[in-house]
Amino acid sequence: MAAMEIEKLDIYNAKSGKFVTSLYGLKTSSSVLDVKHSINLQKSVLKPERQEVRLEQKGKGLKDEETLADVGVKEKEAKLYVKDLGPQMGWSTVFLCEYAGPLFIYLWVYHRPWLLYGEEAASKPVSLCAQLAAGCWTVHYAKRLVETKVVHRFSHATMPLFNLFKNCTYYWGFSAYVAYHINHPLFTPPPLFQTYTALAAFVVCELGNLSIHLALRNLRPPGTKERRVPYPDSNPLTMLFNAVSCPNYTYEVGAWVSFTIMTQCLPAGMFALCGFYQMAMWAMGKHRNYRKDFKNYPNRKAIIPFLL
Structure with missing residues (x-):
């Protein structure tokens, strides 16, 4: 017609x-x-x-x-x-600002600046747990920066400029809060077995998160907004797609819970809890959209297998 x-x-x-x-x-x-x-x-x-x-x-x-x-x-x-x-700002620009801040803030606090801890703090020994925590934090946010540039394909080119200030306040503020406690000269690390076990779980979750992001990237051809139902690929870490709609969030929450157990740090646990709440909201929204847009969508939960 x-x-x-x-x-x-x-x-x-x-x-x-x-x-x-x-x-x-x-x-x-x-x-x-x-x-x-x-x-x-x-x-x-x-x-x-x-x-x-x-x-x-x-x-x-x-x-x-x-x-x-x-x-x-x-x-x-x-x-x-x-x-x-x-006013709008590019998604990638917002993400780069969000993630660069926590990386530099944490590493700055890791070196125990006199402004926060006094003149003598930098000369005191740093526990193995604090060193591993700095490494985990660095790997996580460096991974996010790289993913923003070479992995993610955004369905929207921009987001409201206000989100830049809101998101940076959240990420940068929690980074300073968590880093201050873990790198404090009086920080008491948990037993080594607990640290190493949680570290192993953190590494698996980070690899799982990356695997899901790569799988989602391959679902959307470059320059398009096409949406498809995500399924596991040959990577065993993508098998979580069989249980939840947003396994990238599941792995993300798992990484921060592991980090909290590894450091036995209350501020880290608060960061993990706040992150879980926000990601659960996002996951449930995406789950509803999947079920609405795809008639034969698989029987999955949103973020926690068998529960949520």
């Missing part, structure tokens, strides 16, 4: 309901991204990446690749709603 021209498409503010502008010359075959570009021509401050276009004022944001016909806009005169998401 030939595309029909939409004589006038009225755009309203999704927050206030007030009229924003009218668009002309679009067709039912025009994409949501075309609508965003047309809005930007009328309202220069509303760059396409900071817009969320909705069919209804309180509705869900439409995908850029959907056409107006796909979402039910087929009348000669119609209306849509736009939400201003605010």
Whole structure:
């Protein structure tokens, strides 16, 4: 069927309901991204990446690749709603800032600066546990930085600028808090058996997390937003896909629980608990979307096998 021209498409503010502008010359075959570009021509401050276009004022944001016909806009005169998401910043830039901070902050505190511990602290011996903890922390965040540059393929190019400050406050603040206690001259390490056992679990979880990220990367062809159901591959660490929808989060939580046991540090446990709560929320959301978008989605939990 030939595309029909939409004589006038009225755009309203999704927050206030007030009229924003009218668009002309679009067709039912025009994409949501075309609508965003047309809005930007009328309202220069509303760059396409900071817009969320909705069919209804309180509705869900439409995908850029959907056409107006796909979402039910087929009348000669119609209306849509736009939400201003605010100033945006690239996902990779935000992630690099998030992860570089914890790496440098922890290593700075590891050297026991006089500003935190006094003049004599740097000359006192550092326990093997504290040394291993610094190594684990460094490996984890160095891995994240590398993954951000060469592994992850983001479905969205940008995120709100506010997230940069929120996320950096969380990661940088906890890094200083955890590092201060583990590297304190009065830090008391747990027994060596406990340290080594938890270290082994940490390494397995880090390798598992990397394996899942690589598997997810291979699901999405470069330059696309295609979504597929993830399944285990030849790597045995990806077998967790049989039990949960987001095994990358499962391994991430496992790594920080292991780190907490390895150091027997309460701030590290608080960091693990806060991280688990946030990742559980993300995992349950992704799990719901998988079940909604794929009819024959496997019987899995979101993040914890058999439980959650």
